[in-house]
Amino acid sequence: MSHPFERSGRSLHSGRHATVRVSPAPAGHGIVFRRRLKDGRTVDVPADWRLRESQPLSSAVRREGVLVRTIEHLMASLSALRIDNVLAEIDADELPIFDGSATPWCEAIRAAGRSEQTLPCRVIRLLRTVAVENGRRRLQIEPGDGLHISGHLALAHFGSVDWSGAITPEGFEREIAPARSFGRYLRAMAGRAYGFVRGTDFLQGVSPRSAALLVRGHVLGGMRVPDEPVRHRILDLVGDLALAGHPIEGRISAFHTGHELNHALVAALMSDSSAWELV
Incomplete structure (x- = not known):
């Protein structure tokens, strides 16, 4: 930078x-x-x-x-x-x-702005498939060039939403970055009230200004991008993968993933040195 x-x-x-x-x-x-x-x-x-x-x-x-x-x-x-x-x-x-x-x-x-540095950027290249799952939730990464993610999410009253594509700087800014954190309006408001009553830091800043809040099959104020919920799950996944410390190259299939499963995949991958190489 x-x-x-x-x-x-x-x-x-x-x-x-x-x-x-x-x-x-x-x-x-x-x-x-x-x-x-x-x-x-x-x-x-x-x-x-x-x-x-x-x-x-x-x-x-x-x-x-x-x-x-x-x-x-x-x-x-x-x-x-x-x-x-x-x-x-x-x-x-x-x-x-x-x-x-x-x-x-x-x-x-x-x-x-972005500045090139003297040391080359090393990347994590997959040598074989690594997968984690929890019930209907499944997250898998297999060898491939660059980073490509296919995501699927099904929400009650909302239906199935899918997105698939390569994660590039331009594509991320245009198709993934605008997608907002989301949740059910009633659950979000109940969570905020719970945090307030218990004196805990939980959803005290949630509002229609800080999240896409769902009421049955609709987003209050409308979606910013098509299939916004699944795109936001992919946004979170890209951020969680970054904790590996190096860019990861591979093809990812994400079914109903979330932070816990994302971090489980990173831990499973990084703990198995036979599944990847640093190049």
Whole structure:
């Protein structure tokens, strides 16, 4: 990345305001979050699959007891736009959600510019198929050139939605990044009320301004892109795959996937060195 940028906004789960400053980093640095704590200390938390922590409806990493969460939209944008090394400084434990899409991050990255670095980018190339499943949910990656994802999702009252295509910078910005986080309106409002009553950071920032909320077979205000829910699941998948630390090349089939299954695939893949090579 050529220049730093800064963005601020409200977070999805805590509902609190957060500011993120994303700066260029040297070759080989990777994606690292620097959390600024209330006592003035800073703790660096690499975007590494081994530091991943399960959190409701988001992806998160934790190091030395310090959590950084809802990282998936920024991670997806950096990965899809071929940005390998940045330092992302944040003054809270959760990144802003903005409108629930990755478009604000993509626009900021594009404006910051992209610079070639001295070390070549190494990629993870699949040598054989790796798959994980949980009930009707299944996620599989097999050898292939580039990154190609086929996604399927079926929602009550909404029907089946599908998307398939190569993940390229231009295609991601046009077809995947605009898709927003989504959920049932009544469930989202109930979740926000539950979090408020219990005093927990859960969906305190959810609203029609920060997510695509579904009422039976419709999205309030309409869909931004056709088949928006499955495209957002693919957005999240791209972000979760980025925790592998290198771009992944392969053909992915995703059936009703979500964060937990995404991270299960990354863990299964990275834990089996016979399934891939770094080239």
